[in-house]
Amino acid sequence: MxxxxxxxxxxxxxxxxxxxxxxxxxxxxxxxxxxxxxxxxxxxxxxxxxxxxxxxxxxxxxxxxxxxxxxxxxxCPEPLFHPTTEQPWGIRAQINPSCLAQHKIECRSCGDVCEVQAIRFKLQAGGVATPELDADVCNGCGACLSVCPASAISMFTTEREEK
Missing domain, CATH: 3.30.70.20 (Alpha-Beta Plaits)
Structure with a gap:
């Protein structure tokens, strides 16, 4: 063994x-x-x-x-899918500390591609706008992940998906 x-x-x-x-x-x-x-x-x-x-x-x-x-x-010829009228999955985006905006470098790539506007930018007086992600709005499409120049976005599974 x-x-x-x-x-x-x-x-x-x-x-x-x-x-x-x-x-x-x-x-x-x-x-x-x-x-x-x-x-x-x-x-x-x-x-x-x-x-x-x-x-x-x-x-x-x-x-x-x-x-x-x-x-x-x-x-798919196999019965592997729930009805497509349901939520597709329980994954969401997450912005990691390596985000350029959090290091005072102007970047809004993720917000520009987010169709559901789950990523918005909070303006900072005299500084760079920082991203804020609303996980309740995020649909987990992953559009933000591929455009991030710092690879600072990851996808995570919500508790609902794990059950």
Missing amino acids: FDRSRRNLLSRRRTPTLQRLPWVVDEDTFVDSCTRCNKCISACETQIIVKGDGGFPTVDFTRGECTFCTRCADV
């Missing part, structure tokens, strides 16, 4: 965890039922669905944003 914790130490990567597709059922059902046919990858209008570990499709926000077009769910 071997100690898995030691093995996990060696297998940890610094690359961000990739997100499953919007509306996807729980992880166990997805892994058990996905045939890795790649139809969702071909159907993605923004080409952000890529092959992840084991060939399973994942969303890579460094390539762009999810437009919630539903093509991945529509083309």
Whole structure:
């Protein structure tokens, strides 16, 4: 018998965890039922669905944003998705301390691409406007992540998604 914790130490990567597709059922059902046919990858209008570990499709926000077009769910031959009338997922953006604006460098890239206006900038007298993210408004599209010049935005899973 071997100690898995030691093995996990060696297998940890610094690359961000990739997100499953919007509306996807729980992880166990997805892994058990996905045939890795790649139809969702071909159907993605923004080409952000890529092959992840084991060939399973994942969303890579460094390539762009999810437009919630539903093509991945529509083309899938397996029953892997919740109805697309529900919320797509429980992930949200998070602005990290490496944000340029927090280091007094003018940048509003994330706010410019945020269609739902979850990222707004608070003006500072005699300083640089700093971003404020309203997690309740954020839909987790990932548009802000790919345009950030400092890679200061990450996506996190909300408690609602974990359940």
